[in-house]
Amino acid sequence: MKIYNTLSHQKEEFKTIEPGKVSMYACGITASGDAHVGHAYQSVVFDMISKYLKFRGYDVKYVRNYTDVDDKIIAKAAELNKDPMEYAEYIMAKTDKELAELGSAKPTIQSRATESIPDMLQFIQTLIDKGFAYATPEGNVYFKVSKFPGYGKLSRINWNENRDGVRKEVEPGKLDDKDFALWKAAKPGEISWDTPWGKGRPGWHIECSTMAMKFLGKTIDIHGGGRDLAFPHHENEIAQSEALTGQEFSHYWMHNGLLKVNGQKMSKSLNNGILLADLLKEYKSDVIRFALLRTLYRSDINITDDLFPESEKHLYRFYQIFKKIHGKSFNGQEDVTQKYIDQIEQDFIQTMDDDFNTSELFAKLFGWMDFLSQELVKKNSPYILTKIMEKLKTLCSVFGLLQRDPEEFLAFVRNKYLEKSGLTEKDILLKIAERAEYKKNKQFDLADNIRNQLSEKHITLQDSPNGTVWDIEL
Numbered sequence: 172m173k174i175y176n177t178l179s180h181q182k183e184e185f186k187t188i189e190p191g192k193v194s195m196y197a198c199g200i201t202a203s204g205d206a207h208v209g210h211a212y213q214s215v216v217f218d219m220i221s222k223y224l225k226f227r228g229y230d231v232k233y234v235r236n237y238t239d240v241d242d243k244i245i246a247k248a249a250e251l252n253k254d255p256m257e258y259a260e261y262i263m264a265k266t267d268k269e270l271a272e273l274g275s276a277k278p279t280i281q282s283r284a285t286e287s288i289p290d291m292l293q294f295i296q297t298l299i300d301k302g303f304a305y306a307t308p309e310g311n312v313y314f315k316v317s318k319f320p321g322y323g324k325l326s327r328i329n330w331n332e333n334r335d336g337v338r339k340e341v342e343p344g345k346l347d348d349k350d351f352a353l354w355k356a357a358k359p360g361e362i363s364w365d366t367p368w369g370k371g372r373p374g375w376h377i378e379c380s381t382m383a384m385k386f387l388g389k390t391i392d393i394h395g396g397g398r399d400l401a402f403p404h405h406e407n408e409i410a411q412s413e414a415l416t417g418q419e420f421s422h423y424w425m426h427n428g429l430l431k432v433n434g435q436k437m438s439k440s441l442n443n444g445i446l447l448a449d450l451l452k453e454y455k456s457d458v459i460r461f462a463l464l465r466t467l468y469r470s471d472i473n474i475t476d477d478l479f480p481e482s483e484k485h486l487y488r489f490y491q492i493f494k495k496i497h498g499k500s501f502n503g504q505e506d507v508t509q510k511y512i513d514q515i516e517q518d519f520i521q522t523m524d525d526d527f528n529t530s531e532l533f534a535k536l537f538g539w540m541d542f543l544s545q546e547l548v549k550k551n552s553p554y555i556l557t558k559i560m561e562k563l564k565t566l567c568s569v570f571g572l573l574q575r576d577p578e579e580f581l582a583f584v585r586n587k588y589l590e591k592s593g594l595t596e597k598d599i600l601l602k603i604a605e606r607a608e609y610k611k612n613k614q615f616d617l618a619d620n621i622r623n624q625l626s627e628k629h630i631t632l633q634d635s636p637n638g639t640v641w642d643i644e645l
Contacts, residue, residue, distance in 0.1 A: 172184070172185040172227070172524040173185060173346050173524065173525055173526055174423050174526055174527075174642070175425070175469060175526045176423045176424055176425075177401060177424040177426050178423075178424045179322065180327075182525075182526055183423070185423070186422075187229070187392050188390060188391075188392055188422070190616070191227045191228070191229060191230055192229065192230045192231075192232070193224050193230070193231045193232070193392050193393065194232050194234075194386075194387040194391040194392045194393070195217070195220070195221065195224075195231060195232070195233045195234070195390065195391070195392060195393040195394075195395065196234045196235070196236075196379070196382070196383040196386075196391055196393070196394050196395070196421075197213070197217040197233070197234075197235050197278075197394075197395040197396055197485060198235075198236065198379055198395070198396035198397075198400055198404070198405075198455060199235040199236040199237050199238070199281075200215075200237060200238070200260040200266055201210055201237075201238040201241050201243060201244065202237055202238065202239050202241075202244055202258075202260075202262040202263050202266070203241060203243035203244045203246075203247050203259075203262070204243075204247060204262065205262070205265065205446050205447070205448060205588070206264075206265075206266045206269050206270070206447040206448070207437070207444045207446050207447060207452060208430060208437070208444075208445040208446075208447060208474065209397070209429075209430050209437060210266070210447060211270075211273055211447045211450070211459065211463065212397075212427060212430060212463050213271065213396065213397050213427055213473070214270050214273065214275045215274075215459075215460050215463050215464065215571075216235070216395075216427040216451065216463075216468045217235070217395055217427075218274075218275040218276060218571070219398055219464060219468075219527065219529070219569060219570055220395070220425070220468075220527055221233045221276070221278070222568070222569045222570075223523055223527060225632045226569055227520075227524075231279070232279045232386075232387060233278040233279045233280075234278055234279065234280045234281075234282065234382065234383065234386045234387060235278040235280075235281055235282075235467065236281070236282050236283070236284065236378060236379060236382050237259075237263050237281070237282070237283045237284065237569050238261070238375065238378060239256070239259040239260075239263065239282050239283045239284055239285050240256075240285055240362060240372050240373065241256070241375065242480055244259050245361060245362070245537075246257065254303055255361075255362055256285075256362060263283070263301060265448075266551070269447045269448055269451060270447075272451050272456060273447065273451065273456045273458060273459060273460070273571075274456040274457075274571035275571075280386050282382050282385075284373060284378040286578075287378070287381050287382050287385060288364050289360075289372065289639065290381045290382075290385050291354075291373050291377050291378065292364075292366055294377060294380070294381050294411075294415060295312055295353045295354055295377065296591070298314065298353065298411060298414060298415060301414065301415075302315070302318060303309060303315055303318050303319065303330065303411070303414040303415075304353055304411075305346065306354075306367075306368040307343065307344025307345065307606075308344055308620050309343055309356050310356030310357075310368050310369030310370070310371055311342070311344060311345075311352060311354060311355055311356050311371070312352070312353045312354035312356075313344075313345055313346070313350040313351065313352055313353065314350055314351050314352075314353055314407070314410060314411050314414075315346065315347070316349040316350050316351070316410065317346065317347060317349070318414070319410045319413070319414050321409070321410070321413065322349075322406065322410050322411070323397060323406065324408050325401055325405055326401050326402035326403075326405075326406050327536075328402060328406070328494070334546075341632060347421060351374065351403065351407050352374035352376075352438075353373075353374050353376070353377045353411065354366065354368060354371050354372070354373060354374060354377070355371050355372055355373070355374055356368075356369055356371045357369075357370045357371045357372055375404065376397070376404055376407040376408055377404070378410065378545070379404070379408055380408045380412045380415075380420070380627070381423075382412050383408075383412075383420075384412065384416075389412075389416045389418050389420075390416075390418050390419050390420065390422070391420070391421050391423070392421070392422055392423060393420070393421065393422070393423045393424075393425055394420070394421035394423070394424055394425070395424070395425040395426065395427070395429075396410070396426060397426060397427055397429065398426040398427065398428055398469070398475070399429060400427055401424075401426055401501070405424065408420065409421075414529075425468075425469075425471060426469060427468045428466070428467075428468065428469055428470045428471040429471045429472075430472050430473075430474060431471060431473045431474065432444075432445065432471070432473075432474045433474070433475055433476065434473060437474075444473065450479070453479070453485075453587075454479055454483060454577055455483075455575070455583060455584075456571060457486050457571070457572050457573065457574075457575065457580070458479055458482045458483045458486055459479065459482075459631070460570060460571045460572060461482045461485065461486055461533075461570075461572055462478050462479050462481075462482035463527065464529045464533070464570055465482070465530060465533050466529075466530055467526075467527075467528060467529065467530040468527055468529065469526075470530075472585065480645070483584060483645065484645035485537075486572075486573075486580070487580075487581065487584050487645055488540070489540055489573060490573070490577040490580045490581050491577070491581065492540055492543050492544055492547065492560075493560055493564075494577035494578060494581060495547055495576040496543070496547070496553075496556045496557055496560045497560070497576075497577050497578075498622055500566075508554060508555045508558045508559075511555060511558070511559055512558060512559065512562050514564070515539060515559065515562055515566070516536055516562065516566065519532065519535075522535065523569075529570070535569075536563070539559065539563060542559075543556055543559060543560065544619055556570060584643070584645075585643050588629065588643045588645070589643070590627065592628040592630070593628075594628060594630070599625065599630060599640075599641050602621050602624070602625060603632065603639050603641065605621060606618045606621040606622065606632075606637065606639070607639065609621070625641070626644075629643055629644045629645070630642075630644070631643070631644045
């Protein structure tokens, strides 16, 4: 198995610290507002990675955090006239519910920053004792970047470039503008903890280093998050962690790509964010996950207006195929069938072992579905179809796809599109009966007119010796 390591900027053979075990930490959500599609993407990516590693036989210990004390949380709570901790609690509970509905399993450990304050204080004091950090009279504590020669190795930022002639206002007590906060003095009325440096609360970066080492050890296998976290967040994590222990903090750094909405960066200022709750009202989790995982995890995604509808269309077809096979049991040649099954699993592992290449894997999924569709038309090998369907369902559980009852998914999508068209199933059945009467009386122009009327509303009709059935055309 190979994983792209942001630290080396290349794919590397995956070797764990302990044979058969994986320690993985992924930065979670700051509880300052409703979860959006960017949060969903990060969750889906590392959920997929965790599930695939388990599929490959690893014992995975996956830790994800919530930042539940932060400037943004305090500001939003003040705006809403709420207690910051109560507001964070509400957001975390809401997000947990939405991520569960999205199909993301809970990590092995889901930790909150405020649960590890004593550990952070000990971490910071050790850095001060070692000369890597300093407290200011104002009650802040900063990490001294100049003391850590490896600073910038993850993001490859050269501090000497483009800095001549640049003046930057330095905060009171801060020795260098590059230094970053480990502990922040509390403003009057803010939530705070007593420390040797005065009342305050943790800086953002110290949280993840502390919790990663607390639950996984001084050196971990994988540290992940969105690419926007590589600098400064992950760069600062490396500096403070390795300054503390003198050991490598994480062997592999994994970063999922960024999201754009119709070509523009998703941001509050552009008001183009997409809330996860809104997506879940419109689409089943399969559709959202399929749309997000069709792109290689470390590539950027452009969320166009047709991204999710297009994914829904593909899954609608897949579930149609499964419905035709579903619930049937046939006799067949086990030895012949096993060749197909073995080839599918071999392709699956080979593709996913190459840096979790879901983009290429989903292209193969289309091929496997085309094969099933063609075999259904031929009415051949029903035993093979059933076994391939079962294998695909097992493999796609890694992505949270194709696990639903086909009829339930198809009915949900049909009803949604009928509602948009202004039709009911009863309306369509009456039209089909009316059309049948016209055909019986050889009034074919009137019969064709009904077909055309329904087609304009994306309703298709299919005639057979057993009668006429309808479906939606996505």
